[in-house]
Amino acid sequence: MLPLKEATSEKHKIAERKAFNVQMFRGLLSKEEYALYLRQQLQVFQTLESKGLPHISLNRVEKVLADLDELKAEGHVSDVVLSSTSDYVDYLDSLSYEQALPHVYLNYMAIMFGGQMIRKSVPSSGRMYDFDNTQEAIQSIRNVQQDEWADEVNKGFDFNISIFDELEAERLSRQVL
Numbered sequence: 001m002l003p004l005k006e007a008t009s010e011k012h013k014i015a016e017r018k019a020f021n022v023q024m025f026r027g028l029l030s031k032e033e034y035a036l037y038l039r040q041q042l043q044v045f046q047t048l049e050s051k052g053l054p055h056i057s058l059n060r061v062e063k064v065l066a067d068l069d070e071l072k073a074e075g076h077v078s079d080v081v082l083s084s085t086s087d088y089v090d091y092l093d094s095l096s097y098e099q100a101l102p103h104v105y106l107n108y109m110a111i112m113f114g115g116q117m118i119r120k121s122v123p124s125s126g127r128m129y130d131f132d133n134t135q136e137a138i139q140s141i142r143n144v145q146q147d148e149w150a151d152e153v154n155k156g157f158d159f160n161i162s163i164f165d166e167l168e169a170e171r172l173s174r175q176v177l
């Protein structure tokens with residue numbers, strides 16, 4: 001069996017190269033666009049965190065809310081939950097704590113690895129990327145991750161890819177207006 005990272009690397013490449021992500025990485029998102037992205041992240045984190053996490057330092061909800069408050073104070077409110085996000089949240093809601101762990105791996109490693117490269121490009125303080133105890137938080141996920149999770153992680157990547165597609169469609173439609 002392939003190691004998890006290898007078995008999911010194709011989907012990682014697709015997600016990483018999605019237009020919205022590339023714009024974010026290049027520092028080209030407006031505050032409004034970033035607020036919309038954060039709102040989607042918030043829904044996913046709230047759903048996962050309501051089940052519990054392997055380490056307390058992983059918790060993201062308060063940090064994302066603080067980032068959203070900062071943007072709100074500057075007039076960039078985003079309450080829109082995209083339908084692709086609702087689909088993912090509905091799916092996550094149907095999972096037990098154990099069954100949701102592959103999605104914890106996916107969504108929290110994303111912020112701890114790629115996120116550290118992205119944080120300097122986003123139009124906010126980027127509290128979402130701050131971890132009190134990064135090594136311990138990473139290790140808590142490494143301690144539970146299994147190569148058998150590949151299909152489930154790839155499924156999670158597909159949900160994330162759909163969210164990036166809808167974020168990009170939304171971004172383009174707002175530019176036209």
Ligand code: HEM
Nearest residue numbers: 005012015016021025105106107109110113114115117160
């Ligand atoms: C611009 C976007 C992104 C960049 C630049 C990026 C970059 C990276 C890098 C450099 C690593 C560490 C690889 C290594 O250990 O050699 C990583 C790991 C990871 N990324 Fe991303 N990433 C991005 C987007 C994403 C997204 C959107 C997701 C999922 C939603 C994701 C999920 C993961 C996961 C789960 C790992 C951990 C792999 C492992 O070591 O087991 N990444 N990423």
